[in-house]
Amino acid sequence: MKRSKEPLVxxxxxxxxxxxxxxxxxxxxxxxxxxxxxxVPAPSYEALVAEIGHPVAKLVLLGLVTLSLFHWxxxxxxxxxxxxxxxxxYGMIATLCYGGAAALSLLAAWVLWTFPLx
Amino acid sequence: xxxxxxxxxxxxxxRAANPEYEPYHPKWHRKRVPIFWWLERxxxxxxxxxxxxxxxxxxxAVLLMVQVWVxxxxxxxxxxxxxxxxxxxxxxxxxxxxxxxxxxxVTWLNLAPQALVVRLGGRRVPDRVVLxxxxxxxxxxxxxxxxxxxxxxx
Numbered sequence: 001m002k003r004s005k006e007p008l009v010x011x012x013x014x015x016x017x018x019x020x021x022x023x024x025x026x027x028x029x030x031x032x033x034x035x036x037x038x039x040v041p042a043p044s045y046e047a048l049v050a051e052i053g054h055p056v057a058k059l060v061l062l063g064l065v066t067l068s069l070f071h072w073x074x075x076x077x078x079x080x081x082x083x084x085x086x087x088x089x090y091g092m093i094a095t096l097c098y099g100g101a102a103a104l105s106l107l108a109a110w111v112l113w114t115f116p117l118x
Numbered sequence: 119x120x121x122x123x124x125x126x127x128x129x130x131x132x133r134a135a136n137p138e139y140e141p142y143h144p145k146w147h148r149k150r151v152p153i154f155w156w157l158e159r160x161x162x163x164x165x166x167x168x169x170x171x172x173x174x175x176x177x178x179a180v181l182l183m184v185q186v187w188v189x190x191x192x193x194x195x196x197x198x199x200x201x202x203x204x205x206x207x208x209x210x211x212x213x214x215x216x217x218x219x220x221x222x223x224v225t226w227l228n229l230a231p232q233a234l235v236v237r238l239g240g241r242r243v244p245d246r247v248v249l250x251x252x253x254x255x256x257x258x259x260x261x262x263x264x265x266x267x268x269x270x271x272x
Contacts, residue, residue: 018226020219021222021256025216025220027267028219036204041268061182076176079170083166091136
């Protein structure tokens with residue numbers, strides 16, 4: 001019998017949900033309000049590059065972004081099924097959601113891999 | 119051949135091609151669910167709002183990577199990116215995104231005691247302690263992230 005992939009994608013959904021809940025508001029507030037609007041003493045370009053370029057920071061970012069994307073893929077899949085009554089498009093929606101999350105995760109890995117070391 | 123046996127045969131072939139195929143029965147009597155069913159009650163609307171927070175989470179992940187990609191292209195590119203982030207339309211949009219991110223955090227952490235049963239010394243830790251622990255974790259994570267971004271590792 002074919003084993004269900006539901007436990008795997010649920011684990012990705014749930015760990016992504018927890019990470020996103022804990023760190024995304026802080027990241028969003030500092031990076032997209034605090035620094036551009038001058039609400040906080042902004043670090044210099046060089047300092048920010050050094051912070052992002054640190055190998056541990058890159059690894060944490062990759063984990064955060066990948067799991068957040070799969071959190072989106074899993075939850076949005078069911079939003080489309082239930083919210084828009086599209087359960088008859090089961091296969092296509094699942095492929096688009098998880099495929100999209102996987103493709104964007106690969107892109108994120110490339111962005112972080114090629115990021116200059118401080 | 120009757121309508122139903124024709125339809126049954128079609129489902130059988132589709133199921134053979136795709137084991138996850140769910141038969142759709144357009145001719146059976148079923149109550150039509152209107153597409154805006156989630157506006158009928160506040161609890162439904164809250165449910166769909168919570169589900170839609172996934173869009174904000176996905177957007178934040180993508181924007182984070184866009185920002186890292188821009189930073190790799192030098193200080194000039196970063197300056198231009200900051201100017202875009204400070205434009206009123208983007209600030210307004212990001213305010214909505216930020217509210218959705220907060221809604222995700224609150225609804226997610228509030229469910230933690232139901233998802234996680236913690237036992238210490240054979241006794242179950244009360245739900246409100248598990249809940250408080252998660253909110254403390256949120257506070258600590260926020261301080262660590264903000265501190266690292268603003269001051270780096272001292």
